[in-house]
Amino acid sequence: MARALCRANVSRSRSGLPSSSASSRASSNEAPAIVWFRDDLRLADQPALAQAAASGLALICVWIHDPHASGERPEGGAARWWRHESLRALDVALTARGGRLLLLQGDEAATLNALVAETGAQAVYWNRRYGAAQRAVDSALKASLRERGVDVESFNGQLLNEPWTVLNQSGEPFRVFSAYWRACLRMGDPPPPQGEPERMIFQSLPARLTQRASTLDALGLAPRSPDWSGGLRAAWPAGEEAALERLRAFLATDLDSYAGERDEPGDAATSRLSPYLAVGAVSPRQVWAALRAAQHAHGRGSARRATSAEKFASELGWREFCHYQRYHYADLATRNLRPAFDAMPWRNDAAGLKAWQRGLTGYPLVDAGMRELWRTGWMHNRVRMVVASFLTKHLLIDWRAGESWFWDTLVDADPASNPANWQWVAGSGVDAAPYFRIFNPVLQGQKFDPRGAYVRQWVPELAGLPDALVHQPWKASARQLEAAGVRLGKNYPEPVVEHELARQRALEAYAQTGKAKGFAASREGQKQGPRQDAKQGGKA
Numbered sequence: 187m188a189r190a191l192c193r194a195n196v197s198r199s200r201s202g203l204p205s206s207s208a209s210s211r212a213s214s215n216e217a218p219a220i221v222w223f224r225d226d227l228r229l230a231d232q233p234a235l236a237q238a239a240a241s242g243l244a245l246i247c248v249w250i251h252d253p254h255a256s257g258e259r260p261e262g263g264a265a266r267w268w269r270h271e272s273l274r275a276l277d278v279a280l281t282a283r284g285g286r287l288l289l290l291q292g293d294e295a296a297t298l299n300a301l302v303a304e305t306g307a308q309a310v311y312w313n314r315r316y317g318a319a320q321r322a323v324d325s326a327l328k329a330s331l332r333e334r335g336v337d338v339e340s341f342n343g344q345l346l347n348e349p350w351t352v353l354n355q356s357g358e359p360f361r362v363f364s365a366y367w368r369a370c371l372r373m374g375d376p377p378p379p380q381g382e383p384e385r386m387i388f389q390s391l392p393a394r395l396t397q398r399a400s401t402l403d404a405l406g407l408a409p410r411s412p413d414w415s416g417g418l419r420a421a422w423p424a425g426e427e428a429a430l431e432r433l434r435a436f437l438a439t440d441l442d443s444y445a446g447e448r449d450e451p452g453d454a455a456t457s458r459l460s461p462y463l464a465v466g467a468v469s470p471r472q473v474w475a476a477l478r479a480a481q482h483a484h485g486r487g488s489a490r491r492a493t494s495a496e497k498f499a500s501e502l503g504w505r506e507f508c509h510y511q512r513y514h515y516a517d518l519a520t521r522n523l524r525p526a527f528d529a530m531p532w533r534n535d536a537a538g539l540k541a542w543q544r545g546l547t548g549y550p551l552v553d554a555g556m557r558e559l560w561r562t563g564w565m566h567n568r569v570r571m572v573v574a575s576f577l578t579k580h581l582l583i584d585w586r587a588g589e590s591w592f593w594d595t596l597v598d599a600d601p602a603s604n605p606a607n608w609q610w611v612a613g614s615g616v617d618a619a620p621y622f623r624i625f626n627p628v629l630q631g632q633k634f635d636p637r638g639a640y641v642r643q644w645v646p647e648l649a650g651l652p653d654a655l656v657h658q659p660w661k662a663s664a665r666q667l668e669a670a671g672v673r674l675g676k677n678y679p680e681p682v683v684e685h686e687l688a689r690q691r692a693l694e695a696y697a698q699t700g701k702a703k704g705f706a707a708s709r710e711g712q713k714q715g716p717r718q719d720a721k722q723g724g725k726a
Contacts, residue, residue, distance in 0.1 A: 509603075
């Protein structure tokens with residue numbers, strides 16, 4: 187009966203926006219298909235879900251919480267909260283269509299194998315992951331399930347181009363972003379996004395299974411006592427609908443000004459899509475297709491829009507490049523990709539690290555960024571570069587300490603983008619910023635926040651200072667400080683380090699790395715994992 191619904195049930199809308207869908211429930215006696223959700227918490231452009239729906243089998247949608255997964259670092263606090271909210275939104279969406287999201291806890295492989303055995307599932311579908319340990323789990327699972335006669339397929343639901351598909355003429359991974367991105371563009375646009383399946387049949391779950399399933403709160407992802415998530419909740423509505431609305435709003439109101447204003451933290455010209463991409467509430471294919479549609483909505487569009495669209499597309503490309511690095515360099519978060527940086531004389535400065543974390547460095551732009559991060563779980567990209575440069579170059583603190591703090595406090599904490607971007611700023615990574623590029627936080631503030639709106643929002647104790655002094659309060663006269671209610675060293679700190687002194691110290695330290703020449707060798711064999719399976723039809 188279920189198969190009679192045929193494979194034509196998948197809508198392939200180019201917009202990738204959810205279409206109206208029909209759904210029903212099937213008897214628990216029928217052999218179902220399991221859709222294993224991971225970093226793809228959406229219904230539209232969800233290839234694993236689309237294939238399961240097209241098969242005509244009844245569906246079991248599952249998410250497995252494995253906090254002790256071997257080889258994978260646990261999510262940070264803000265990302266766990268975001269996962270909690272995103273799972274809730276997905277369950278609401280499935281419930282509205284007659285289904286539910288089954289939440290299970292335990293070892294991923296053991297739990298999924300047990301679920302297959304208990305339900306008699308004849309098919310399991312998932313979208314691929316790219317961490318080395320994740321690929322090992324998926325490969326072993328695929329082999330064990332196929333030995334039992336279960337149909338297993340995996341799909342690309344996370345990237346525009348999977349890492350093994352983009353190599354240089356020597357068959358090696360690219361180490362320079364511009365060359366990598368040109369190669370990607372030569373491959374043409376990615377496939378258009380699919381819409382939400384038009385019809386889904388959901389399996390009625392046996393009572394014994396629902397009774398031992400976890401509740402969302404029992405997963406322990408969200409903070410309880412104290413609940414520090416109020417600022418995050420105010421800033422980030424979760425779920426697929428919120429993601430698509432954010433995408434629509436950005437393209438409608440901010441795309442034209444993106445290239446010119448994206449570096450201004452006081453202006454909302456950035457997309458703010460990174461948290462949604464991190465959990466897969468929206469796919470990069472959906473973003474790409476919507477971007478191209480907006481770019482050409484009125485003929486070829488204006489030159490300003492075209493410039494902004496290409497710049498935004500390249501930012502999607504940078505996200506791809508970060509995942510590309512993670513695939514080829516498994517220890518991206520722990521090892522300098524340029525081995526010369528192993529000689530870097532990092533300072534053990536607990537007080538400096540704490541001042542940076544708390545937004546009390548005495549440099550207003552740095553402090554504003556760190557406070558925005560703590561309050562909302564997010565920070566403007568330009569400010570991320572400034573605060574990362576400040577930690578690694580002004581304070582000479584190992585980039586891994588900063589990466590770890592971001593990992594715990596960002597809602598968009600991503601195992602690829604977070605370490606890759608930190609290595610880029612520090613100079614230790616692939617295609618990294620020049621070691622001698624040391625951002626002056628005062629000049630950065632004056633250039634990108636000239637009226638001090640961003641600083642005044644997040645460092646209100648400086649709000650009364652004139653624009654010319656809000657980025658350098660130590661230059662204010664005693665009368666000006668008194669009029670503004672600023673008491674340096676009392677209600678706002680003196681700078682933890684003087685800029686020129688810090689700059690010279692950093693240049694001397696970086697000289698010990700031999701100017702950071704050379705790259706670490708990739709530790710991922712090019713004929714292992716998904717790439718080998720890709721030669722057999724892309725079913726990694």
